[in-house]
Amino acid sequence: MSNKNIYGPQSSYTDVDKILVAIDCIIFGFQDGNLKILLFKRKVAPFEKEWSLIxxxxxxxxxxxxxxxxxxxxxxxxxGVYLKELRSYGNVSRDPGARVISIAHYALIKIDQFQLSTSDEFESQWFNMSDMPILILDHKKMVDDALNKLRQKIKTQPIGFELLNEKFTLTELKALYDSIYGYTLDRGNFRKKILGMKILDKMEEKDKANSKKGAFLYKFNEQKYKALLEDGAKVDFF
Amino acid sequence: MSNKNIYGPQSSYTDVDKILVAIDCIIFGFQDGNLKILLFKRKVAPFEKEWSLIxxxxxxxxxxxxxxxxxxxxxxxxxGVYLKELRSYGNVSRDPGARVISIAHYALIKIDQFQLSTSDEFESQWFNMSDMPILILDHKKMVDDALNKLRQKIKTQPIGFELLNEKFTLTELKALYDSIYGYTLDRGNFRKKILGMKILDKMEEKDKANSKKGAFLYKFNEQKYKALLEDGAKVDFF
DNA sequence: CCAAAAGTGTTGCGATTACACCCATGT
DNA sequence: ACATGGGTGTAATCGCAACACTTTTGG
Incomplete structure (x- = not known):
């Protein structure tokens, strides 16, 4: 057995292959009770007019x-956007144009604070997860993987707030979880648990956009959350 | 703002940088109640005689x-070894020899079925996690990250069995969890929970290596586990 | 016979579930 | 006054932690 390719006596930095490395971003947003994804339409060949990640x-x-x-x-x-590595996609044939290894990343964006680049170089659009178009290459797989990662991660880390405005109602927060999980949580139990964690600060103001009574606005308090972790508490969202 | 570097009209596969891409492996094993890691001593410069991942x-x-x-x-x-991607390590300065992006992977090995390569090109050795030597480059960080990943993943997926022989006692299985978590689980509760999942097949034989009474051997039953998942059961190990 | 590991049983507490019920208010 | 979303209360249940107890057997 030869170990020729393993780091070692024979290895060097000069006689090995170099490869194109790309980053692809799965950009998530949340609006009107729906989890959304930002996609881009390519204006040139190959894949002209097809949708893709950026x-x-x-x-x-x-x-x-x-x-x-x-x-x-x-x-x-x-x-300062929330942006994490998902995983790499490195099949030789994944991109017919060249051997490209893509290290996919996912981002969580507050849509309200976001406005599309004024540049018209790219045509971009927010899509509900349920009516995404066909994507080029292995981008659909990346999106699926990112959504699974998001579902898993939101159970143990306070990342949902990255998708909401700084101030939000508990109804909005629950709607976020509902749309990410794809099913409906119990209203009462949700608020009891989330409030029980004491990591939200209640504002004076109410948001009357969705009800006559109005719902109190809350802010995520990072300090309190970190203090919780210090205490070794096991933090589980839904 | 220029979008010059983003995929688009100006982008092409020919005028962009190519980079060295490496894989580094964190190889875990389990023996005598201890989680272990396989490290390699480099025989040539740079980093001659220093320990590293392979x-x-x-x-x-x-x-x-x-x-x-x-x-x-x-x-x-x-x-057919259990082998998964951890994440990429891509800082420009991480390897003084060249710009190398490393995509770290971690492996779980049944030490008993493993024997070191007969080739003497590499000096390799199993280390307990607690007395690992200094590692080159960012390999220590990789190991730390891999251990955290392992701790997290073993809570929700039946990957512990990858580190044990096909047949094992419940005492061994608990010792595995203990050594990975770094603290001791309750014996009675452990066996109740794991047996309650009904994903282990009890053998006729006993293993008398560690007690006069002898402990029954078990096998992980993948079919039963998959059936559990189909039923939508939430599977949580410790 | 007894130490030591394997294996079983019991009890209490806290979290979760599935609801039912009140509150405020714009139309 | 009532429909609608906001907010609270409660009883039954489940899971789990803590710990005590029993079994087996080689030395």
Whole structure:
């Protein structure tokens, strides 16, 4: 058995293959009770007029984290967006144009604070998860994987707030969970549990957009949440 | 704002950077009640005689999954090993030798079925997690991340069995969880819960290695486990 | 006979579920 | 006054942690 390809005596940095590395972003948003995804229509061949995720190649001189943030900022104009690595997609044949390894990332965006790039270079559109168009390459698989990751992660980490405005009602928060999970939680139990965690600050104001009575607005309190974790409490959202 | 770097009209496959892509493997094992990791001593500069993970560069002609399996087979001689992507490590300065993006993978191995490669090209050794040596580059970070991933994943997926022989005692299984979590579970509650799931088949034989009375051997039954999932049961190990 | 590991039983508490019920208010 | 969404209360149930108890057998 030869170990020729493993790091070791024979290995060097000069006689090995270099490969194109890309970042593709699954951008999630939430509006009107629906989880949404931001997609882009390609204006040139190949795949002209087809829908896809947004992405870019990684430069030799930039970190992966820098590359992913660069893309998101160029598209949304927002800095400090919630952005995490999903996983890599590295099949030889995944992109007929060239051997490209894509490291997919997913982002959670507050749609209200977001406005599409004024540049008209790209045609972009928010889609409900339920009526997404066909996507190029393996982008559909990336979206499916990202949604599963989101479902899993939102159970144990307070990331739902990344999709809502700073101030939100409990009804909105529950609607967010409902739309991500794809089924309906119990109203009463939801508010008891979430309020019981004491990581939300109640505002004075009410939001009367959806009811005559009006619903109190809340803010996520990161300090209280971190204090919880320090205490070694097991934090489980729904 | 320029979108020059984003996929689009100006983008092409020819005028962008190519980068070295590597796989590094965190190889876990379990023996004598201890979670262990397989490390390798480099025999040449740079980092001569220092400990590191095993790895290799990805070839243009091979899928990432193929590359990771190739590495593991060359080292362990085993096929079909449990092997999953951890995440990518892509800082520009992580490897002083060159810009290398590493996609770390972690493997779970049944140590008893494993024997070190007869080749003496590499010096390798199993270490308890508690007395690992200093590792090169960002390999320590990779190991820490892999351990956290393992702790998290073993709570919801039946992957512990990958580290044990096909037949094992409940005491061994509990010791595995203990060593991964770093604290001790209650004996009685552990066996009640795991047996209650009905995904283990009890053998006729007993293992008398660790007690006069002898402990029954069990096998993981994948079919029963999958049936559980089909039923939509929420499966939680400890 | 007794130490030591394997295996079983019991009890109480806290979290979760599935509801039912009140509140405020714009039309 | 009533429909509608907001907000609260409660009883039954489940799961789990803690801990005590029994069984087996080699030395």
């Amino acid at each position: 992405g870019s190649f990684v430069k030799v001189s930039e970190n992966i984290k820098e590359a992913s943030n660069r893309i998101l900022e160029e598209i949304t104009g927002l800095k | 790895g290799s560069f990805v070839k243009v002609s091979e899928n990432i999954k193929e590359a990771s399996n190739r590495i593991l087979e060359e080292i362990t001689g085993l096929k």
